[in-house]
Amino acid sequence: MLNTLIRKLSGHEPSKVTAKKRLQFALVCDKLEVNDETLNCLQNDIVEVISKYFEIDQTSLELKVKRDDDTSALVFNTPILCVRRRSRV
Amino acid sequence: MEGRIIVVTSGKGGVGKTTATASIGAALALEGKRVAVIDMDIGLRNLDVVLGLENRIVFNIVDVVNGRCNLRQAAIRDRRIENLFLVPASQSDNKDVLTTAGVDRAAKQLRKEFDYVIMDSPAGIERGFENSVTAADEAIVVCTPDVSSIRDADRVIGLLYSRSITPRLVVNRIIPEMVAKGDMLSHEDVMEVLSIDLAGLVPMDEQVVIATNTGMPLVLQNDSKAGQAFRRIARRLNGEPDLPVEVPSVKGGMWNRFTQKLGLK
Numbered sequence: 001m002l003n004t005l006i007r008k009l010s011g012h013e014p015s016k017v018t019a020k021k022r023l024q025f026a027l028v029c030d031k032l033e034v035n036d037e038t039l040n041c042l043q044n045d046i047v048e049v050i051s052k053y054f055e056i057d058q059t060s061l062e063l064k065v066k067r068d069d070d071t072s073a074l075v076f077n078t079p080i081l082c083v084r085r086r087s088r089v
Numbered sequence: 090m091e092g093r094i095i096v097v098t099s100g101k102g103g104v105g106k107t108t109a110t111a112s113i114g115a116a117l118a119l120e121g122k123r124v125a126v127i128d129m130d131i132g133l134r135n136l137d138v139v140l141g142l143e144n145r146i147v148f149n150i151v152d153v154v155n156g157r158c159n160l161r162q163a164a165i166r167d168r169r170i171e172n173l174f175l176v177p178a179s180q181s182d183n184k185d186v187l188t189t190a191g192v193d194r195a196a197k198q199l200r201k202e203f204d205y206v207i208m209d210s211p212a213g214i215e216r217g218f219e220n221s222v223t224a225a226d227e228a229i230v231v232c233t234p235d236v237s238s239i240r241d242a243d244r245v246i247g248l249l250y251s252r253s254i255t256p257r258l259v260v261n262r263i264i265p266e267m268v269a270k271g272d273m274l275s276h277e278d279v280m281e282v283l284s285i286d287l288a289g290l291v292p293m294d295e296q297v298v299i300a301t302n303t304g305m306p307l308v309l310q311n312d313s314k315a316g317q318a319f320r321r322i323a324r325r326l327n328g329e330p331d332l333p334v335e336v337p338s339v340k341g342g343m344w345n346r347f348t349q350k351l352g353l354k
């Protein structure tokens with residue numbers, strides 16, 4: 001009990017507080033993880049849509065999840081070869 | 090009326106799935122229901138020893154699913170607790186011998202014969218997990234108050250949600266002294282992290298080890314705190330959803346409780 005009192009007064013946080021923070025962080029990261037299969041499907045879908053409007057270089061595409069400390073972003077990079085002229089419907 | 094199939098699962102191994110299955114199953118039978126507990130941990134069976142029925146195995150769940158025997162031949166009747174039946178796992182196969190289609194077929198029959206069917210899932214989220222949850226109407230996720238077990242529980246909860254099952258949580262092996270000191274996550278912490286409802290809270294209890302040593306169902310041990318906790322969980326499942334959840338507490342007098350309130354213990 002004395003130890004706990006000392007710890008309280010000295011401002012040390014109990015280990016469960018650390019555990020909770022770590023857990024909450026880990027669970028958020030876990031949920032942001034995307035597997036390769038999903039990423040591949042997504043890339044195919046994106047290419048299909050973009051190809052309706054642009055001619056793109058399919059060999060130098062790049063799709064990835066970019067992660068910083070507190071944000072996560074989907075980055076898609078593609079060189080455009082030319083714009084498709086579409087007749088309006 | 091058709092019986093309910095409840096899967097007990099966790100992701101992480103060794104957190105108390107088998108203990109929970111045996112105890113909740115036995116407790117439901119003591120409430121007067123016809124109960125089958127099914128060991129889905131193919132190749133690593135244990136529910137039989139926890140219930141003290143290991144000497145009476147003739148057929149197993151793989152035999153039932155593959156049509157080598159009928160359900161009545163495989164279900165072992167407990168002689169101490171009326172209406173409690175065990176369908177053991179096979180020890181010689183691996184988890185790939187069962188298919189979800191096969192389990193679903195067997196489940197139809199189980200529902201007809203029993204009020205409650207409790208599936209003891211193996212650890213992991215692979216084939217064995219799939220087979221255990223395929224026919225389930227409800228799920229109980231077991232975790233202990235530690236970081237890795239809670240993280241795995243979160244994963245499993247996600248998988249259950251994707252099957253339209255809203256699971257309830259059992260936090261097992263709670264050590265009240267450590268919770269009071271701030272060295273173990275409290276059940277409120279766990280619930281907050283996982284955003285899930287409770288089925289119940291079970292303290293760390295020597296009686297669990299003793300019950301497993303002797304093969305005597307824990308819920309028959311009247312002085313067992315864990316046994317009592319499981320009996321309350323069973324009542325909550327069986328028509329008393331609002332039965333208050335008892336929080337395992339530090340034993341002792343006023344002073345103990347007082348210092349605990351202050352968070353000094």
Ligand SMILES: Nc1ncnc2c1ncn2[C@@H]1O[C@H](COP(=O)(O)OP(=O)(O)OP(=O)(O)O)[C@@H](O)[C@H]1O
Binds near residue numbers: 298
């Ligand atoms: N409340 C408790 N108090 C004390 N010991 C416990 C408690 N619950 C479980 N145990 C012990 O923990 C160990 C693991 O329990 P159990 O076999 O039920 O876990 P499990 O989740 O089924 O494991 P597996 O993933 O290997 O199937 C056993 O030795 C059991 O006696």
Ligand SMILES: [Mg+2]
Binds near residue numbers: 106107108135210
């Ligand atoms: Mg087990």
